[in-house]
Amino acid sequence: MNIxxxxxxxxxxxxxxxxxxxxxxxxxxxxxxxxxxxxxxxxNEFGAVGLDHDLIERADDDxxxxxxxxxxxxxxxxxxxxxxRLRERREAGSVAAFERxxxxxxxxxxxxxxxxxxxxxxxxxxxxxxxxxxxxVDAVHGLGTLEREPEARAQAAFADRLLLTKADVAPSAAxxxxxxxxxxxxxxxxPLAVAAGEVAPEALFGAAVRDPRATREQVERWLGxxxxxxxxxxxxxxxxxGPDIRAQVLVxxxxxxxAVFRGFFDLLLEARRDDLLRVKGLVNIAGAPGPLLxxxxxxxxxxxxxxxxxxxxxxxxxxxxxxxxxxGAWIEGLLRSFE
Ligand SMILES: Nc1nc2c(ncn2[C@@H]2O[C@H](COP(=O)(O)OP(=O)(O)OP(=O)(O)O)[C@@H](O)[C@H]2O)c(=O)[nH]1
Numbered sequence: 001m002n003i004x005x006x007x008x009x010x011x012x013x014x015x016x017x018x019x020x021x022x023x024x025x026x027x028x029x030x031x032x033x034x035x036x037x038x039x040x041x042x043x044n045e046f047g048a049v050g051l052d053h054d055l056i057e058r059a060d061d062d063x064x065x066x067x068x069x070x071x072x073x074x075x076x077x078x079x080x081x082x083x084x085r086l087r088e089r090r091e092a093g094s095v096a097a098f099e100r101x102x103x104x105x106x107x108x109x110x111x112x113x114x115x116x117x118x119x120x121x122x123x124x125x126x127x128x129x130x131x132x133x134x135x136x137v138d139a140v141h142g143l144g145t146l147e148r149e150p151e152a153r154a155q156a157a158f159a160d161r162l163l164l165t166k167a168d169v170a171p172s173a174a175x176x177x178x179x180x181x182x183x184x185x186x187x188x189x190x191p192l193a194v195a196a197g198e199v200a201p202e203a204l205f206g207a208a209v210r211d212p213r214a215t216r217e218q219v220e221r222w223l224g225x226x227x228x229x230x231x232x233x234x235x236x237x238x239x240x241x242g243p244d245i246r247a248q249v250l251v252x253x254x255x256x257x258x259a260v261f262r263g264f265f266d267l268l269l270e271a272r273r274d275d276l277l278r279v280k281g282l283v284n285i286a287g288a289p290g291p292l293l294x295x296x297x298x299x300x301x302x303x304x305x306x307x308x309x310x311x312x313x314x315x316x317x318x319x320x321x322x323x324x325x326x327x328g329a330w331i332e333g334l335l336r337s338f339e
Pocket of ligand 1: 018020021023106107165167194
């Protein structure tokens, strides 16, 4: 049996969403699919006794539970150790050679520190790669939850895939209102309505792009900038929502000289690193054969990846920012000051 990790690493997907929003239901349904059988699952529970584990029926023991605290706060570091242990067991043949890892966070987890720790862990980088955040949002109660709970807003803003769960019982007006709210919180992602966790795996996985030869489809899906079409950062902050989290996109038609982008990017990090919840985008650097791919989570950035060529006809610089309290006008002004 070939146990070498696939080229580029084993994809790691974070499944998050507020309490009771349908994470376990989704995972249980997904894991019954034969094409997802070779998945390892890490479940993070509050409290000493985890119940979710029992709800996920698995024949083997590729389900690991992080009980007793939340991986985003009291158990920082624990996730990395668990991934390392799973790798050892995979290499030793004591678990099946899993092809992906699904991590279910607690309903109150802030996905940002989890992702930041993972991306920053060089020791894991030769085996694993980040493959996106899936966030479940309860279509019945989601609107109220998003109003009240900052964690729920962070989970939605962070998502690469948004699932509106319980679509079988939610009134269509509630789903429409929720879609509108989510479009402000995370304009790049079109939410999928699902019932009882029934969703095609192709719609969920393969969100991240770390391949210099990525196709146009892959890049566009990852960037999710289509939701921003025709929209730019404006002084009036049309995308301001909630007390703090904002989503905005910076667009430039003309290529940016490398020194301009570097100056802008370095100063942005120096000034507001901790408030950059998520940044992703393509930068058209003057003279380069392809765009520079930028991906950062809470101030921790993957190395800037120059793509071999442009994946499609749209060669504009498009940078999507999900921030805590940074005004679009400020970001715009910062870039202008270097142009
Ligand atoms: N009708 C309906 N009920 C659902 C759906 N998805 C989940 N539920 C129910 O909602 C409740 C919570 O679902 P879970 O999957 O346990 O939610 P969770 O996000 O894992 O919950 P926590 O672990 O507490 O954060 C359960 O009673 C599920 O049966 C759905 O699509 N339709």
